[in-house]
Amino acid sequence: MRTVLVIIVALVIIYLPVRFVVHLISPNDVSFSNADGTFTATEYLKKGDDYDLIKRRFELFKNHVRKNETSYVGRDTAVLYRLDPMRVWQIWNYGEFLFNDKYSLPYKNWEEIRQIRGSKGNNRFQTF
Amino acid sequence: MSVTDDYRTNLENSLMDSLPAVSFNQLAFDQFKTIRSARGLYYARVPFRGVSIGKKFYHLRTDSLGHVINGKLVDLSELKITPGTKTQKATIDGRVHKSNLSGQNEVIELIKSGKIQKKMTSASLRGGGGGGGEDDPEEPEPIGEQTLPEFVLVCTPDNSSSWMLLDEPEINWDFPEMDYARYYEIEPTTETITESYVDVEVQAVPPGKVDILKLLKCFDNISNYGGNVTFKIKINADVPINSLPGAWINSSLSPGHTFITLTKSNGTETISQSFGFYPGESGSESTIRNNEEREINASLEMNLSEEQFGTVITTAGTYAGTTYNVITNNCTDYALAVINSVRSQTLTTDPLPVWGWDLTSGNILPETVNNSPQSLYAKLKDMKNAGGSEASQINIDDSSSSHAPESHGECN
Numbered sequence: 001m002r003t004v005l006v007i008i009v010a011l012v013i014i015y016l017p018v019r020f021v022v023h024l025i026s027p028n029d030v031s032f033s034n035a036d037g038t039f040t041a042t043e044y045l046k047k048g049d050d051y052d053l054i055k056r057r058f059e060l061f062k063n064h065v066r067k068n069e070t071s072y073v074g075r076d077t078a079v080l081y082r083l084d085p086m087r088v089w090q091i092w093n094y095g096e097f098l099f100n101d102k103y104s105l106p107y108k109n110w111e112e113i114r115q116i117r118g119s120k121g122n123n124r125f126q127t128f
Numbered sequence: 129m130s131v132t133d134d135y136r137t138n139l140e141n142s143l144m145d146s147l148p149a150v151s152f153n154q155l156a157f158d159q160f161k162t163i164r165s166a167r168g169l170y171y172a173r174v175p176f177r178g179v180s181i182g183k184k185f186y187h188l189r190t191d192s193l194g195h196v197i198n199g200k201l202v203d204l205s206e207l208k209i210t211p212g213t214k215t216q217k218a219t220i221d222g223r224v225h226k227s228n229l230s231g232q233n234e235v236i237e238l239i240k241s242g243k244i245q246k247k248m249t250s251a252s253l254r255g256g257g258g259g260g261g262e263d264d265p266e267e268p269e270p271i272g273e274q275t276l277p278e279f280v281l282v283c284t285p286d287n288s289s290s291w292m293l294l295d296e297p298e299i300n301w302d303f304p305e306m307d308y309a310r311y312y313e314i315e316p317t318t319e320t321i322t323e324s325y326v327d328v329e330v331q332a333v334p335p336g337k338v339d340i341l342k343l344l345k346c347f348d349n350i351s352n353y354g355g356n357v358t359f360k361i362k363i364n365a366d367v368p369i370n371s372l373p374g375a376w377i378n379s380s381l382s383p384g385h386t387f388i389t390l391t392k393s394n395g396t397e398t399i400s401q402s403f404g405f406y407p408g409e410s411g412s413e414s415t416i417r418n419n420e421e422r423e424i425n426a427s428l429e430m431n432l433s434e435e436q437f438g439t440v441i442t443t444a445g446t447y448a449g450t451t452y453n454v455i456t457n458n459c460t461d462y463a464l465a466v467i468n469s470v471r472s473q474t475l476t477t478d479p480l481p482v483w484g485w486d487l488t489s490g491n492i493l494p495e496t497v498n499n500s501p502q503s504l505y506a507k508l509k510d511m512k513n514a515g516g517s518e519a520s521q522i523n524i525d526d527s528s529s530s531h532a533p534e535s536h537g538e539c540n
Contacts, residue, residue: 047406047459048366048382049417056421060534124418124537 028093030102031083031128032058033110037117038065038077039125051102055080061125081108135162138194139172143186146196146229155186170194179205186229201227207239340416340448342538343401344441347392349539352434354394359437362389362429363467363475364402365460365504366422370526373425373505376482384501386460387419388467389427389532390440402532403444405462407452414452420535423528426508428467428475429521436470443469460499477503 029043032054039061041054058080065077082105086097097103120126136157144152160174172194174186188199203225227234236248351357366385368378377383387404402419432440444466450457460477468474479496480503497503505524512522523530 044406044417045380046382048368048378048380048385049422050380050382053421053423056531060421124535 028084031110032080032102032105033083033108033113034058034077034080035108035113035116036077037113037126038123039080040120041125041127051100057125064125079106081106081113083108083110083113135190135192135194136160139174139188139190139196142190142194142196143174143188143229146199147186148230151231172196199229201225201229201231338403338416338418339538340403340445342540343403343416343418343535344390344445346399346401346536346539347390347437347441350392350394350397350399352394357394357434358392359432359434360389360391360393360429361432361437361440361467361470362391362427363387363463363504364389364419364422364424364532365426365501365508367425367501367505370425370528373509373526374502376480376502383454385419385422386463386499386501386504387422387532388444388463389419390437390444391533392437399536400533401535403535405448405452405459407454414448414450416448418535418537419532422532424523424530424532425525426505427523427530428508428511428518429523430467430470430518432470439469440466455495455497458497458499460501460504464499464504475507477507479503 029045030051031040031042032051033040039058041057043050043054062078082102085107086103087093120128139160140157143155147155154176156175156177160172162170162172170190170192172186172188172190174188176184183205184201184203186199187202189197191197207222207224222239224237224239225234226237234249238248364387366387367373367375368382368384369375385404387402389400389402391398391400393399402422403416404419404422406415406417408414447462447465450462452458464475464477477499479498480500481496508522509524512519512524
């Protein structure tokens with residue numbers, strides 16, 4: 001009985017606060033898209049898939065469009081937008097908001113893009 | 129697309145003017161579906177009361193306010209869909225009926241194995257038309273046939289269906305909640321039809337992930353014949369902090385990554401695929417992700433024979449089905465299993481002792497990680513410095529300037 005009590009107390013005192021702190025200090029994965037949703041990507045920071053990687057893939061996508069995807073000609077594909085807003089109450093992310101390049105991208109609501117694009121297609125540059 | 133009350137009112141009024149009263153009164157306007165195409169055109173599909181929208185509906189083009197521009201009646205109730213299995217593709221057979229809004233000028237398409245075998249008018253089917261059931265070129269198409277885009281019939285495991293427009297720049301599907309979906313293109317504007325079907329495994333391959341089998345299948349696109357065929361495998365380590373290659377994690381709590389690049393070339397044709405093993409999501413035990421453009425800090429490349437390349441592909445596909453575990457079966461374990469399947473001298477790394485928190489479970493990890501990007505980096509650097517037979521095949525780069533080549537994507 002005493003052992004069970006010790007475990008429960010340990011959970012409350014150590015485990016839960018630590019999980020909360022880990023949650024707080026772990027940066028959020030941010031999603032990105034161009035205006036017509038033909039390029040979409042989401043960071044996966046826990047495995048190092050970060051904004052720098054997404055920028056390189058976006059360049060690859062734009063090259064691909066220029067070379068192959070004639071159906072995209074004239075469409076608004078060349079500007080990358082951030083789909084996650086800067087939430088003022090997330091004070092632990094202020095450093096990111098101020099100094100991380102990805103937050104200098106213009107914000108666009110995903111619903112607006114999704115209504116233009118419709119569902120995800122067969123394009124390998126769309127991750128959602 | 130959000131539907132306003134005005135849109136629906138205009139749609140109803142337009143159809144009231146166009147349809148026979150008996151047909152109009154059977155329509156279920158509370159269940160109608162709309163879509164705005166990538167070209168900015170508006171379409172609606174209106175079902176009948178008591179009949180699945182996947183079976184029979186009015187297919188309409190409208191303006192942005194819901195006024196009907198043209199349309200036709202589509203009846204799919206005579207189609208029979210046989211769900212596929214792991215080894216057998218689904219099949220679709222039967223008839224598709226199409227007619228103008230008033231139900232006249234009916235065209236019947238005979239579908240076999242997902243393809244249109246024949247197009248007939250109802251008159252010719254009864255024997256009164258021009259020529260033994262074949263489509264009569266003089267017979268006018270149903271109203272709207274020439275101006276409405278054709279739809280793609282989407283068949284799901286429960287035999288319901290949805291539709292997509294063929295004027296979309298890409299084929300889309302609308303079943304993120306389904307285990308899988310299949311689509312069949314039915315295009316009546318040509319006698320012989322396009323590709324009949326493609327499997328879509330929505331849950332098995334969640335957004336952002338790739339189907340390893342479809343990834344590896346692309347290598348079949350390059351011939352094995354000719355004198356210039358080459359096969360290569362490269363194992364790549366991306367450490368979390370370049371200036372501290374032994375560090376467990378970086379400021380984003382990433383422990384780094386190890387992945388594989390496979391390349392097959394024949395003359396001027398080359399296909400590369402870079403992929404790695406990741407924790408599972410949405411209930412899966414692991415996932416494979418495309419790792420094109422991923423940073424490389426240390427790599428070892430090997431030339432392979434055709435047979436060895438086949439072994440690597442088999443191992444990569446098989447091992448992808450195992451359960452990810454950050455300690456015992458992580459991305460480095462996967463990559464080592466793939467490359468070691470063709471190595472005479474097994475590539476091994478030193479265990480990495482760690483104290484940290486498993487972000488998934490929240491547990492303390494007083495353990496050693498058997499294989500890790502950090503230990504692979506250290507091993508490859510040692511091999512390079514030792515100057516052995518493989519030293520020239522090893523590349524070390526702490527500058528963030530080496531990246532994985534462009535991947536080909538998936539092939540069906």
